[in-house]
Amino acid sequence: MSYGPPAGLPHVDAKTPPVLMLAGPVTRVEVPGWCDEVRSLLCGTGARVVVCDIGGLGPPGLGAVDLLARLELAARRAGGRIRLCDPDPALLGLLDLVGLRFQVEGESEQGEPPLGVEEAVEPRDPAV
Secondary structure, eight states: OOOOOOSSOTTOOTTSOOEEEEESOOOTTTHHHHHHHHHHHHHHHOOSEEEEEEEESOSOOHHHHHHHHHHHHHHHHTTOEEEEESOOHHHHHHHHHTTOOOEETTSOOTTSOOTTOOOOOOTTOOOO
């Protein structure tokens, strides 16, 4: 009698990426530790995305931009990406100003309609 591992990927939940809670303000000394945390979440879970909850990061500034840029770089080097959750609109504007683009949790991806939006249907339109 032989036993083999179950088919499919073990312990991989593609629907729930790991979440990293960032509370600030974050100093430059703490940045390498956060980068190590992102790498370990990507490598340890096999996920392709780490969601960074930045709602508690504090007021937007160049320190936050530097932190997010370094986290994205660390994630890419580990074969993944970061996705922002609960960003301050001013921080998004600042990121856009310096040319950094991040995927934001809850936004639709390019080419996809936003969730809950349907095409208008006229009463006399034939069923497809």
